[in-house]
Amino acid sequence: MASESDVVDTSTLSCANCGKPANLQCPKCVELKLPREGSAFCTQECFKFSWSSHKSLHLKAKLSSSLSTVDLGHQSSVSLGEGWLYCLKGGRARTPKLPHFDWTGTLRPYPISSKRIVPAHIDKPDWADGGTPIVEPSSDFQRIVEIKSPDLIQRMRETCHIAREVLDAAARIIQPGVTTDEIDRVVHEATIAAGGYPSPLNYHFFPKSCCTSVNEVICHGIPDARKLEDGDIVNVDVTVYYKGVHGDLNETYFVGNVDEESRQLVKCTYECLEKAISIVKPGVRFREIGEVINRHASMSGFSVVKSYCGHGIGELFHCAPNIPHYGRNKAVGVMKAGQTFTIEPMINAGVWRDRMWPDGWTAVTADGKRSAQFEHTLLVTETGVEVLSGRLPTSPNVFPWLNSS
Ligand SMILES: [Zn+2]
Ligand SMILES: [Zn+2]
Secondary structure, eight states: OOOGGGBOOTTTOBOTTTOSBOOEEOHHHHHTTOOSTTSEESSHHHHHHHHHHHHHHHHHHHHHSOOOOOOOOSSOOOOOOTTOBEEETTTTEEESSOOOOOOSSSOOOOOBOOOOOOOTTSOOOTHHHHSSOSHHHHOGGGTSOOOOOHHHHHHHHHHHHHHHHHHHHHHHHOSTTOBHHHHHHHHHHHHHHTTOEETTTTGGGOOSSSEEEETTEEEOOOOOSOBOOTTOEEEEEEEEEETTEEEEEEEEEEOSSOOHHHHHHHHHHHHHHHHHHHTOSTTOBTHHHHHHHHHHHHHTTOEEOOSOOEEEOSSSSSEEEEEOOSTTOOOOOBOOTTOEEEEOOEEESSOSOEEEOTTSOOEEETTOOOEEEOBEEEEEOSSSEEETTOOOTTSOOOOGGGTOO
8 A cells, every 4th residue: 555654745855865856755764763854865766776875774773772672482492503593573683582472372483594695686676675665565556456468467477487386396395304494495596596586585574585384374484493393284485576577376285194184274275266266257356256265164164364365466566456365355346357466365274363473474373273375376367367376287296186087
């Protein structure tokens, strides 16, 4: 959604880069409540040009505001190398100690490794250096659903194909004993090898290149030093930025031998996404997606997460339309050919309610029971839908229900 605070009174401020009258204000400075002098710019160009020096203002402001201390948790300390710390406050601050929290299940955060490097030749989105998206929040496409040009659609096909191959590479290494940080390394390296940028990296200061959500984690889990255990389920959510566009998909995988209820949960979630995709075509109301998903999930005794939704995608990572996955939602508008968006239902074994870990990212179920998710990036065509992130003949054979032919 466009922020009112991005537009300031032009009469008093001058551009921090060139001195001309300034009508834009750095959103990070607004968030940190820094003085308006020094945070105004005349154009996006001047803002981008100044960014590498300007962002030091944000760092200084953050260092002067003290980080609250945390007590030692009940987790035995893990001995790891330099740079491994717990994530606090959206990845902007880190601590050597486990924060205190009323954990809803048995999962705990583990230390995270230091930030991975992206080579200079890779084309990056505008948050890669500063951590704050600049173009995305104020774009018209936060309220208007863009009809994509054939050229943009072709680029999205290529990017989604890369994202699919990256996710498949991650799926192939999943087994007991593998850490989610190792999954992140595979995602990071495969993305860069394909010439792409891992979109989550530094997006609103997210510290890693993908999300890994284990057991009771609904979404946005941070890859860390925890080893996957026999019986876990783990969702890996990959987004790639390539040729100026994003491609976003995720799948939930079984780690070793998984109990029957979790198997049913994951299968049901897969089916919820398939059923939702099957209704996509021009003229269908966006709010219908949630009805289809809610019907199938409740039929199996599961619940649908309400706090996180599907989203428009393209040159922006997240934009209009917003796609709720729950029933009786208030989403407005109908689908039109040329629109691209994700559907990504999160289905819980117990209650639908979510809670947030102290890291500001990890969303967990309120009752600590398990949650599963699947996601595709879709294109509405004249006659129906094209699944841009669809499975490939080479995709690993990890879902038993796809084998019965
Ligand atoms: Zn995703
Ligand atoms: Zn998404």
